Amino acid sequence: GQNIDQPTEMTATEGAIVQINCTYQTSGFNGLFWYQQHAGEAPTFLSYNVLDGLEEKGRFSSFLSRSKGYSYLLLKELQMKDSASYLCAVLDSNYQLIWGAGTKLIIKP
């Protein structure tokens, strides 16, 4: 079967750095997405990786290793507004998105 694994919950301190990991086992791979979802709101797109390596976008970076079936989302200079759930999703060989359950990130002052 297809599977996406992420930690259920993480806690970090304002101003610090946090890395949220995602491992996947899917039938084929056509890219990996990260979304942010604040409580009671819609998921919003953060990043897309299809080649190995690091993609940087402001305070957020996303890394992909296709050989290891592994990605991480790196958040720097954490702010209170970064408290949210972070969803990892993989596009499989049929171009269907397979979603992880999400990681709830709690930021403390």
Next chain:
Amino acid sequence: ETGVTQTPRHLVMGMTNKKSLKCEQHLGHNAMYWYKQSAKKPLELMFVYSLEERVENNSVPSRFSPECPNSSHLFLHLHTLQPEDSALYLCASSSQKGGEVIYEQYFGPGTRLTVT
């Protein structure tokens, strides 16, 4: 209106009721999706309309019935639901080239459904 809108935002219905959820996208996309989101579970894809053709998801009970009259509008018709159908129902849209979904999806705010 911009982006993806959904109505109603909240819905409480009895098990014998019939109701419909509405989604509208103002982004010029050609693919639309219905998702179910339950607490602490992955997003569950229910239905996909690609270029106005439905891609069936065989695991969705027949008490959920989608309708896509055009590329901007999507409905989810509900009838004789069960309490376990209570969840957040999200609509999304994206651009699609050929038969491949290669662009990010844009989500609406969702409808919080409670079945009593």
